[in-house]
Amino acid sequence: MDYSFHPLAFLLFAIIVGITLAISFWAARRVKTSSHYYVAGGGVKWLMNGIAFAGDYLSAASFLGIAGLIAFSGFDGFMYSIGFLAGWVVALLLVAEPLRRMGKYTFGDALVSIFQSKRVRLAAAVSTLVVSIFYLIPQIVGAGSIVQPLLGLQYEVGVVIVGGLVILIVATAGMVSTTYVQFIKGFLLLLAALGLTIGVLVVVGKDPISFITSILNNKSVLLPSGGSVTGDVFLSPGLKYHNPTDFASLALGLILGTAALPHVLIRYYTVPTPADARKSTVVAIGAIGVFYILTLFLGLGANYFRTYDVTNQNLSAPLLANFIGGEVFFSLISSIAFATILGTVSGLIMAAAGAIAHDIYTEYLGKERSDATILRISKITAVGVGILAIALGIVAKGQNVAFLVGLAFAIAASANLPALLCTIYWKGAKERGIVAGIWTGLASSILLILLSPTVMGAAAIFPLENPGIVSIPLSLAVTIILSLTDKKPRS
């Protein structure tokens, strides 16, 4: 399709963005304290929180990235759908309820409730900030990618638009507006994926299983990057992750990453009780699970109808919508994808603002000020993080967003999860082990990414694209060893 300006697309885009902003300004009137700003006063109902969880989690990576990865790499792309959901089982069974009991606003609050340590607070805050920024980059890349065919604007302009809108949403009403935006977008995204899947199956004229079987039986599935393979090869591991260890590393990072993501963790504080935290996680797993099953059909549909842009994997789902339902459907799906990005980015900026304004400014530096001052600092932080995200989004142009999110998962799983699980479940965990574990996980995962083929190409020193298989066990080992060798009693 041509990437020129389409008035209808612009109209739908303007309506969805307009609704989002109206909700933000309406919700802003309800924000009176920092508790309202960070965690919506802890009064969100579990059902709404569950769908908002889904809206928060089903990011550009889930919708644009996975569909593109499946279209380009078959089964290896579907691995992201499987792993992204698997992490929620860890969140539900090991993290949700204890975390709600322990914390107040942030991941750092939960750790400090046991260790009463400024060093723990600082490590948790920096880790939250780094993971949030790594997760923000793919969202911004997704926004820039989609604005080009949707509005006929350049990638960089799209990045600035989404960054500006999100700053406005978050700076006005914090978690109250973010919750409403994520709730609405969660519903819209599920409907969009369902509509698109039904469209694919109707046009193909097959039921879901027959459609997959027809691809498996195909002797020549065309690969967007060039060449062709048999359907058997396309729907088996190995097209993207040639090195089998890379597949294992990705699988480990995905299952352990979800329960360590700051914007997921912060949502456990928006509900009144631990039971509500559990119930909202169950709702989220149901909604997210259904969505990820549908992503298989979006990706296979994009490959089947060849609705991809070889220069930008992230456009596979929107271009599939254009093929199935013309400009109206394309505009609708793209506008929903844009709203998706707004919701996720809002959640991420909230988590980052909490880490800086609450953990570092108020608690670590001990700047006890009025609630109004804390609120003002939080909003200034949100603006700063938003501007940083815009800059990094422009630098990361052209990367697959699901792949980038996979890296953010590995960093979160390495830095946060060992500390979180040891704090909750191990009485022998000590401050020294927790602090060292967080720094080790953070530093090792980032260093390995910098030395990997993703950054260094053929000259890579570390052979794997995803660092999880090394950095997660390393962080856990450091946490355990330094706790065991610390003879001081737990603070």
Added chain:
Amino acid sequence: MVDDRLDDSTARREAGKRKFRFGLALFAVYVVGYALFTLAGTFFRGTLTLRLGGLNLGIVSGMLIIISAIVIAVLYNWFAGKMEEP
């Protein structure tokens, strides 16, 4: 009165322990399934190409992992709800 409160608190602690043990058992089952899938995708890739009905083992096991996460979530919530009943 005090005895009632103590009984209530002991019962709640016991219910909490049973809930945790049930969650841990579900978690163990899920992790074993996920680990087998990952091992197959890493070291025994040929097994995932085996045909099952019209599909292959990779797609079937991937779908099963997604669906079993939903089933486990519902099951755990049901059990936890029962344990929390007064």
